[in-house]
Amino acid sequence: MHIRGEEKRIIIVTAALIVFAGVLSAGYILWNLRETNTLLERDILSLGESLRITKTHLENTRRDNTDLSELLDATRNTNEVLSRNLEEQFSKNVALESKVVDISGMVQSISGTVGTLQKLSETDEELLKKYSKVYFLSENYIPSRLIPVPDEYLLDTRLTKEMHADVNPFLTDMMRAADTAGIDIKIVSAYRSFDEQISIKTGYKMLYGSGANQFSADQGYSEHQLGTTFDFTTPVLKILSTQFEKDSAYVWLKDNAHRFGFVLSYPKGNAYYQYEPWHWRFVGVQLATKLYQEKKNFYDLTQREIDNYLISIFDR
Ligand SMILES: [Zn+2]
Numbered sequence: 324m325h326i327r328g329e330e331k332r333i334i335i336v337t338a339a340l341i342v343f344a345g346v347l348s349a350g351y352i353l354w355n356l357r358e359t360n361t362l363l364e365r366d367i368l369s370l371g372e373s374l375r376i377t378k379t380h381l382e383n384t385r386r387d388n389t390d391l392s393e394l395l396d397a398t399r400n401t402n403e404v405l406s407r408n409l410e411e412q413f414s415k416n417v418a419l420e421s422k423v424v425d426i427s428g429m430v431q432s433i434s435g436t437v438g439t440l441q442k443l444s445e446t447d448e449e450l451l452k453k454y455s456k457v458y459f460l461s462e463n464y465i466p467s468r469l470i471p472v473p474d475e476y477l478l479d480t481r482l483t484k485e486m487h488a489d490v491n492p493f494l495t496d497m498m499r500a501a502d503t504a505g506i507d508i509k510i511v512s513a514y515r516s517f518d519e520q521i522s523i524k525t526g527y528k529m530l531y532g533s534g535a536n537q538f539s540a541d542q543g544y545s546e547h548q549l550g551t552t553f554d555f556t557t558p559v560l561k562i563l564s565t566q567f568e569k570d571s572a573y574v575w576l577k578d579n580a581h582r583f584g585f586v587l588s589y590p591k592g593n594a595y596y597q598y599e600p601w602h603w604r605f606v607g608v609q610l611a612t613k614l615y616q617e618k619k620n621f622y623d624l625t626q627r628e629i630d631n632y633l634i635s636i637f638d639r
Contacts, residue, residue: 443634450487451606451633453626454545455595462517466550469514478509478556485514487550489637490584490605494553497583506575511563511601514550543602546588551605553585568600576603581615584608584636588621595622607636 447467449460468488474480476498486494501508546552554563557572567573568591580586585603589596606614606621610632614621621629 439634446633446636448630448633450549450551450636451610451629452545453622453629460545460548464548465516466514469550472510472513476508476510478511478558478561484510484512485550486553487514487605490551492639493583493585493605493608497580497585500579500583501572501575504575504579506572507558508555508572508576509558510553511556512547512554513552515547517548520544520548543588543596543599546602546604549604552588553603554601555603556601563599563601565598565600573600581611582608584611586611586614586621590620593620593622607632608639609635 449464452458452460454460466487469485470488470491472484472486473495476494477484498508543552547554555572555576556563556567557570560567560570576585577587580603584605584607586606587600588602588604589599591598591600604621606629610621610629613619613632614624
């Protein structure tokens with residue numbers, strides 16, 4: 324084929340244009356790529372920075388966490404120590420408390436003992452003594468406080484009778500209870516001094532000779548000198564006689580006198596003295612009730628047994 328000069332030029336120019344356009348576009352693409360690369364690099368840098376910051380934060384947090392957990396451990400230890408101390412303190416307190424209780428118990432029991440001893444020392448021990456033909460009350464004995472027996476209780480009001488002041492409330496209650504039950508009881512004798520006793524005994528001796536020793540002038544001698552013992556009769560019977568046992572007054576006394584602390588000193592068939600249904604001695608409500616319930620006589624008990632009731636003799 325034959326190419327002309329004009330065509331040749333056109334082809335060259337066209338080719339040159341194509342090449343130029345190619346170079347231009349390649350340049351553009353290259354520039355564009357570089358730009359993108361720069362942006363990416365910047366992003367990467369910024370990411371790296373963020374990562375570093377995050378890592379630092381993370382490390383800080385980790386350090387903080389470690390610190391916190393150490394603090395927690397320390398706190399836990401402190402708590403354990405504290406709670407152990409608390410427990411020790413608590414058990415010490417408990418021990419102290421029980422010691423305080425012990426001590427106050429001791430103080431109480433000591434003061435109770437002191438009170439008991441004081442009450443005992445103030446209670447006349449003669450009031451619960453067993454008297455016999457060989458053991459009797461001293462002639463110098465006089466009850467701590469004597470008061471007159473109210474006239475309304477006496478069979479014969481011409482002579483004043485006296486009694487132990489502390490027995491008065493019990494005697495009064497008993498006489499009132501008897502009265503309420505329709506029972507009329509009168510007192511023939513109450514407190515008798517040693518001298519009065521001597522003159523009674525002399526009177527008996529003049530009447531009965533030396534045989535008088537077996538009569539009531541001897542027995543109950545000491546009990547009347549205590550001021551806590553009474554001889555009872557009725558306005559009908561008027562005398563001290565074993566006939567009294569057939570009277571409703573005696574029956575009432577047998578069933579009720581113990582409630583007011585009185586006992587029959589010489590019951591029928593006793594091994595010590597002649598039977599005296601009229602002769603009643605005050606021994607305190609507790610002892611009298613025990614004797615009544617166990618169907619025993621005062622003189623059947625040992626002195627040691629009886630002495631246990633001394634402290635409560637005037638308890639109601
Ligand atoms: Zn008597």
